[in-house]
Amino acid sequence: MISTEKKLQLIKHPTRPILLIEDNYMDVDLTTQAFIDNGVTNPVIVCRDGEEALSFINSHKSVENIDFPQLVLLDLRLPKVDGLDILAEARKIPAWKKIPFVIMTTSQEISDMNSAYDLGANSYVVKPIDFDSFADVIKNIQVYWLFTNVSPISEMKM
Numbered sequence: 001m002i003s004t005e006k007k008l009q010l011i012k013h014p015t016r017p018i019l020l021i022e023d024n025y026m027d028v029d030l031t032t033q034a035f036i037d038n039g040v041t042n043p044v045i046v047c048r049d050g051e052e053a054l055s056f057i058n059s060h061k062s063v064e065n066i067d068f069p070q071l072v073l074l075d076l077r078l079p080k081v082d083g084l085d086i087l088a089e090a091r092k093i094p095a096w097k098k099i100p101f102v103i104m105t106t107s108q109e110i111s112d113m114n115s116a117y118d119l120g121a122n123s124y125v126v127k128p129i130d131f132d133s134f135a136d137v138i139k140n141i142q143v144y145w146l147f148t149n150v151s152p153i154s155e156m157k158m
Contacts, residue, residue: 015041017043018042018044018045019045019047019071020045020073027127028048030134030138031073035138038138049081050080050081050085050086053074053081053086057090068095069099070099071100072090076105083103083105084119091119097120100122100145100149102141105125
């Protein structure tokens with residue numbers, strides 16, 4: 001059951017989609033299930049490789065587009081085009097500079113972290129292995145990026 005406070009937050013924040021760029025089917029399922037379990041009402045758009053993600057980004061260059069996301073969850077290790085390349089390309093587009101990008105990856109490499117932040121990532125999260133920890137991470141992402149954080153995108157009415 002969703003609390004009254006959360007309902008008020010949902011009214012304040014339009015339900016713009018969450019863009020999930022992830023090739024691992026299990027991680028997609030875990031992420032979407034954690035959102036459902038935590039009452040997230042935003043639609044989730046999934047891109048399963050880097051090429052598909054770039055195609056989506058390049059076809060959504062205006063915040064006026066109904067599918068323009070409020071939040072991007074981006075894996076680094078993707079087929080066809082690497083996550084860092086996706087981040088770099090997205091940040092070249094003015095409207096995409098205002099969207100929070102949360103890197104969700106198994107990489108604990110300092111070079112990946114530095115590159116992600118240098119390219120404009122807003123957060124870097126190492127994916128936990130077990131479901132309960134993974135669900136907790138998704139809940140924390142949800143609470144901060146969808147309900148606590150205020151961005152120009154989250155405040156726009158659809």
